[in-house]
Amino acid sequence: AQSVAQPEDQVNVAEGNPLTVKCTYSVSGNPYLFWYVQYPNRGLQFLLKYITGDNLVKGSYGFEAEFNKSQTSFHLKKPSALVSDSALYFCAVRDNYGQNFVFGPGTRLSVLP
């Protein structure tokens, strides 16, 4: 069965600095990987996905993620953090059969002014 780990409950970063939110996964076969963001009292919003192709995936709001097959990781990055990026971030994986998306526990990002 597939699984997702987000090793950090909380990430703090100063505004203007680069940010990284970590994700590692376990899945049979080729992974389909996703990042979502959740603002308070809102639903999850899709940020980006990796299906195949370039290991560096660009998404919404200036976010990008790097797929590393050997390390089974899919870390979310942004070159310059904004206070408005403060939110809960979820990594998710879907297996080849596509029946189930499994989400990580979430990482709370705080960008300090």
Next chain:
Amino acid sequence: DSGVTQTPKHLITATGQRVTLRCSPRSGDLSVYWYQQSLDQGLQFLIQYYNGEERAKGNILERFSAQQFPDLHSELNLSSLELGDSALYFCASSVQSRELFFGEGSRLTVL
């Protein structure tokens, strides 16, 4: 706006009661997924429907049931409610199991 509509947004009820949560997927999406989000459990997959048929089942309690209707909207029925059922319930839809698009959720409070 994701295009996925959930009602009601908030619901307060008592233990032992039954509630129904409704979800309308994005136009054209055949798959509907239900998730439960609570503070201590994270985002838990409950159940998935595809074009009216159950496709996958997760950690859904026997007191909970769901269905997807011919017009593709879905309902999640929660019965014999307990305090621990208080949570945010999300519906998401997708086409061909690509990325999920989530509704804004239904916040259930059981008193």
